Amino acid sequence: MARNITPKGQDYSQWYLDIIKVAELADYAPVRGCMVIRPTGYSVWEEIQQKFDMAFKETGHVNAYFPVLIPNSFLEKEAEHVEGFSPECAVVTHAGGEKLEEPLVVRPTSETVIGHMYSKWVQSWRDLPLLINQWANVMRWEKRPRLFLRTSEFLWQEGHTAHATKQEAIEETEKMLEVYRRIMTEELALPVIPGIKSEGERFPGAEETYTTETMMSDTKALQAGTSHFLGQNFSKAFDIQFQNKDEQMEFAWTTSWGVSTRLIGAVIMTHSDDDGLILPPRIAPKKVAILPISKDESRAEEVLLPKARELGDRIESIIGLHHVDVDRQFHMRPGDRFFYHLQKGVPLRLELGEKEFEKGTVRAVRRDTGEKLDLSWEGLETAVSELLETIQRDMLEKARAFREQNTYSASSLDELKQIVETKGGFVRAYFGGTKEDEKAIKESTGATVRCFPLEDQDKTGRCFYTGKEGCRLAILAKSY
Amino acid sequence: MARNITPKGQDYSQWYLDIIKVAELADYAPVRGCMVIRPTGYSVWEEIQQKFDMAFKETGHVNAYFPVLIPNSFLEKEAEHVEGFSPECAVVTHAGGEKLEEPLVVRPTSETVIGHMYSKWVQSWRDLPLLINQWANVMRWEKRPRLFLRTSEFLWQEGHTAHATKQEAIEETEKMLEVYRRIMTEELALPVIPGIKSEGERFPGAEETYTTETMMSDTKALQAGTSHFLGQNFSKAFDIQFQNKDEQMEFAWTTSWGVSTRLIGAVIMTHSDDDGLILPPRIAPKKVAILPISKDESRAEEVLLPKARELGDRIESIIGLHHVDVDRQFHMRPGDRFFYHLQKGVPLRLELGEKEFEKGTVRAVRRDTGEKLDLSWEGLETAVSELLETIQRDMLEKARAFREQNTYSASSLDELKQIVETKGGFVRAYFGGTKEDEKAIKESTGATVRCFPLEDQDKTGRCFYTGKEGCRLAILAKSY
Numbered sequence: 001m002a003r004n005i006t007p008k009g010q011d012y013s014q015w016y017l018d019i020i021k022v023a024e025l026a027d028y029a030p031v032r033g034c035m036v037i038r039p040t041g042y043s044v045w046e047e048i049q050q051k052f053d054m055a056f057k058e059t060g061h062v063n064a065y066f067p068v069l070i071p072n073s074f075l076e077k078e079a080e081h082v083e084g085f086s087p088e089c090a091v092v093t094h095a096g097g098e099k100l101e102e103p104l105v106v107r108p109t110s111e112t113v114i115g116h117m118y119s120k121w122v123q124s125w126r127d128l129p130l131l132i133n134q135w136a137n138v139m140r141w142e143k144r145p146r147l148f149l150r151t152s153e154f155l156w157q158e159g160h161t162a163h164a165t166k167q168e169a170i171e172e173t174e175k176m177l178e179v180y181r182r183i184m185t186e187e188l189a190l191p192v193i194p195g196i197k198s199e200g201e202r203f204p205g206a207e208e209t210y211t212t213e214t215m216m217s218d219t220k221a222l223q224a225g226t227s228h229f230l231g232q233n234f235s236k237a238f239d240i241q242f243q244n245k246d247e248q249m250e251f252a253w254t255t256s257w258g259v260s261t262r263l264i265g266a267v268i269m270t271h272s273d274d275d276g277l278i279l280p281p282r283i284a285p286k287k288v289a290i291l292p293i294s295k296d297e298s299r300a301e302e303v304l305l306p307k308a309r310e311l312g313d314r315i316e317s318i319i320g321l322h323h324v325d326v327d328r329q330f331h332m333r334p335g336d337r338f339f340y341h342l343q344k345g346v347p348l349r350l351e352l353g354e355k356e357f358e359k360g361t362v363r364a365v366r367r368d369t370g371e372k373l374d375l376s377w378e379g380l381e382t383a384v385s386e387l388l389e390t391i392q393r394d395m396l397e398k399a400r401a402f403r404e405q406n407t408y409s410a411s412s413l414d415e416l417k418q419i420v421e422t423k424g425g426f427v428r429a430y431f432g433g434t435k436e437d438e439k440a441i442k443e444s445t446g447a448t449v450r451c452f453p454l455e456d457q458d459k460t461g462r463c464f465y466t467g468k469e470g471c472r473l474a475i476l477a478k479s480y
Numbered sequence: 481m482a483r484n485i486t487p488k489g490q491d492y493s494q495w496y497l498d499i500i501k502v503a504e505l506a507d508y509a510p511v512r513g514c515m516v517i518r519p520t521g522y523s524v525w526e527e528i529q530q531k532f533d534m535a536f537k538e539t540g541h542v543n544a545y546f547p548v549l550i551p552n553s554f555l556e557k558e559a560e561h562v563e564g565f566s567p568e569c570a571v572v573t574h575a576g577g578e579k580l581e582e583p584l585v586v587r588p589t590s591e592t593v594i595g596h597m598y599s600k601w602v603q604s605w606r607d608l609p610l611l612i613n614q615w616a617n618v619m620r621w622e623k624r625p626r627l628f629l630r631t632s633e634f635l636w637q638e639g640h641t642a643h644a645t646k647q648e649a650i651e652e653t654e655k656m657l658e659v660y661r662r663i664m665t666e667e668l669a670l671p672v673i674p675g676i677k678s679e680g681e682r683f684p685g686a687e688e689t690y691t692t693e694t695m696m697s698d699t700k701a702l703q704a705g706t707s708h709f710l711g712q713n714f715s716k717a718f719d720i721q722f723q724n725k726d727e728q729m730e731f732a733w734t735t736s737w738g739v740s741t742r743l744i745g746a747v748i749m750t751h752s753d754d755d756g757l758i759l760p761p762r763i764a765p766k767k768v769a770i771l772p773i774s775k776d777e778s779r780a781e782e783v784l785l786p787k788a789r790e791l792g793d794r795i796e797s798i799i800g801l802h803h804v805d806v807d808r809q810f811h812m813r814p815g816d817r818f819f820y821h822l823q824k825g826v827p828l829r830l831e832l833g834e835k836e837f838e839k840g841t842v843r844a845v846r847r848d849t850g851e852k853l854d855l856s857w858e859g860l861e862t863a864v865s866e867l868l869e870t871i872q873r874d875m876l877e878k879a880r881a882f883r884e885q886n887t888y889s890a891s892s893l894d895e896l897k898q899i900v901e902t903k904g905g906f907v908r909a910y911f912g913g914t915k916e917d918e919k920a921i922k923e924s925t926g927a928t929v930r931c932f933p934l935e936d937q938d939k940t941g942r943c944f945y946t947g948k949e950g951c952r953l954a955i956l957a958k959s960y
Contacts, residue, residue: 027597029547030554031584036597039542039612046543057802062519063526067509067633068548068586068617069570074510090549090575092586095632096621097567104511106548106572106586117507117516132519137548137617141576152575153547322537 033152043285084204115238148265156260169253195451200438207231219424227257277345430461432471513632523765564684595718628745636740649733669760675931680918687711699904707737757825910941912951
């Protein structure tokens with residue numbers, strides 16, 4: 001079996017693409033910038049979807065589906081929105097054999113069309129809050145596509161809510177950010193930093209954008225999900241009015257929030273190594289691979305395989321159906337079989353050779369550390385389940401430690417520039433500049449303001465760029 | 481509360497739209513022919529999806545995602561396919577602010593782009609079979625849209641498989657038809673008839689199309705799902721070749737099969753009545769509504785409501801989380817509260833009034849029959865769960881009996897014409913004509929050949945149209 005992975009240290013971008021290739025996660029589509037999510041990649045997405053979808057439902061949200069085509073004129077109703085998205089749109093001009101009267105865009109995001117529908121559905125305060133989410137494909141034409149991170153089409157969820165008061169809408173925006181933080185941290189083992197976006201990085205049409213930022217293993221930042229407080233911008237543009245308890249008409253307050261298949265890119269770049277993909281157990285579709293191994297192929301088939309199946313069933317009774325892969329690729333050499341599961345990121349490999357069979361054990365090999373342990377058949381399901389939780393915790397801790405080791409402070413532009421150029425990583429610095437200042441900082445350093453972390457909200461200090469006092473603490477970094 | 485439903489007998493089309501409106505299932509989108517699936521409708525779709533998705537996975541299929549945009553030239557590679565789908569396509573001509581070199585169509589179905597990818601993934605017999613399914617939106621421009629039944633955009637699943645032998649591909653086509661039949665019958669309570677399509681009704685590019693046909697409550701037919709044996713048509717058009725065990729190159733044999741949000745339309749039209757929606761319990765998101773009722777609102781809130789919640793929790797422990805709706809719309813009159821759940825199709829309503837509270841019972845009202853029963857709190861969860869299964873069975877039986885009552889036989893065109901005009905329904909007749917004959921029959925009677933039922937495959941007789949002997953038994957009907 002070929003081990004065709006470019007080392008991370010040699011060419012990070014190529015390493016990333018090689019991981020995707022050997023793990024069969026995705027492929028470029030015939031249309032430039034679009035991707036095919038292959039079954040292995042899609043099954044990771046299904047695991048991720050399930051975690052988020054459950055959390056949305058637990059917090060009172062329901063799913064719906066809005067149309068993929070949006071009249072071009074809708075985008076124009078919100079000034080910042082059209083400026084932000086119009087250049088990235090794919091446009092349908094013909095349909096059913098005829099030229100359309102008005103061009104339609106393939107949705108880049110759905111605030112506009114959902115705003116239009118909400119204006120029909122919302123009449124009274126009794127209709128609020130409206131708490132709707134949609135799982136859908138969206139399209140933003142990419143000049144420099146990269147699988148999962150930037151593709152012209154991607155899959156995502158977009159939550160859209162409408163509320164009677166400003167306070168309630170802000171609470172919703174913050175609540176969904178916290179849902180994102182919790183799932184990214186606990187399930188995807190991404191030690192994300194929740195924070196508020198600077199003016200220059202805000203969603204087009206939002207009053208405030210919240211974000212979760214996380215560090216990739218090349219020390220660059222990646223925005224993993226955002227939650228927007230939209231104020232009354234879209235309710236005014238689309239006339240979402242309701243009669244309040246005093247029988248007065250008011251505009252609703254809206255929010256939107258989304259995560260996408262980009263998260264798969266974040267997981268790959270946070271956890272994987274030069275041998276291939278490493279998946280956190282909680283989102284790994286196959287959490288355990290069991291390999292019956294014998295030089296005597298008929299013994300492997302007839303004696304070891306049934307035992308492997310029995311052990312697999314017992315493990316699935318604890319960790320869930322379809323999560324154990326009993327490997328019967330007997331036509332391959334053991335080393336190639338090991339590597340097959342290793343490249344695909346299966347968190348735990350259990351080898352059942354002749355020696356183990358005699359002793360009533362399996363040889364467990366952790367994907368994240370390579371550590372080997374002998375586990376008895378007795379109580380194997382519990383031991384495996386605990387080991388998977390240990391791997392999950394260790395992966396998060398490793399990523400968190402890496403981020404901390406690569407986080408610096410700066411109090412001047414020169415200092416920021418030097419850190420970004422020589423070390424990379426996250427740079428903590430007080431910042432109180434304008435959108436234009438952000439642009440200038442990006443031009444001279446390559447770094448952008450990633451966010452003002454929520455946990456540092458109480459801290460204020462002297463802006464590293466303008467020298468102004470009383471400014472918030474920001475994190476700056478180069479980013480994906 | 482308004483009971484704004486046009487009676488079925490007065491205007492069937494309007495009745496159908498009224499049901500969708502009062503049950504808040506869907507709404508027209510601002511783009512002509514497109515729809516918004518509202519939360520209630522989407523939750524029905526989620527239930528339906530889940531049943532099919534589980535069955536696909538149990539039969540060895542995996543999910544993936546292919547791009548929504550397809551180069552126009554791809555469609556042209558399969559002659560019948562382009563002829564069938566090109567006139568219905570929505571076309572993207574501009575993207576990212578520029579005119580595209582080649583127009584892209586929004587997928588009407590994905591045989592072409594999936595064929596293109598399969599040709600890259602399939603090299604050897606070891607790569608086969610490829611058993612992939614995708615859940616996606618597709619677009620076929622509709623001149624006469626009707627919610628769920630014919631919309632320019634709809635949601636569906638499309639399975640696409642590739643096999644080493646013709647026999648295996650035919651078996652797959654038939655296996656998936658049987659999966660469709662089973663789920664439609666058992667879960668959606670649609671007594672579908674599995675059969676084979678005539679030449680004139682075949683999928684563009686298929687060698688054989690299998691279908692499940694079902695009768696709506698106006699006696700018209702609806703095609704509920706199809707499964708296609710594509711032969712080597714697409715593997716030749718897209719060069720899906722593999723090296724067989726003898727190291728010879730061969731073209732693969734492919735299949736495709738799909739069901740869509742149209743199924744929701746089928747469920748509505750099969751089961752609902754003049755009061756509103758009726759959903760089969762197994763796909764009803766809310767299977768039970770419990771209504772604490774008292775003239776004394778504080779007693780309703782403080783005494784009856786907690787009891788209703790307790791009973792609801794016990795019922796959910798058997799029928800599953802989120803499936804019970806504990807109604808606390810105390811601002812509404814009891815009759816309006818009853819009607820609220822009735823219109824939305826909740827299979828079973830449990831009323832907990834003062835009288836029932838005293839006796840330790842609830843008054844159960846079946847949505848399908850209106851039948852009322854008093855059920856004791858003791859063992860309520862089991863009684864409810866059994867009652868839901870009874871409702872499910874009865875709904876299927878009722879639909880089956882209706883179909884049988886409205887099924888006739890014909891042995892001449894005149895006879896067919898007369899039945900279609902005076903009675904409607906399904907007409908069984910031997911048929912051995914050509915595609916052109918089918919067209920002529922449709923023009924003179926309005927009916928089309930729905931299928932040659934699988935269960936009648938052994939029967940042969942004299943064609944009602946051509947007079948030829950030894951022809952297969954067909955079902956003809958007007959259809960959606």
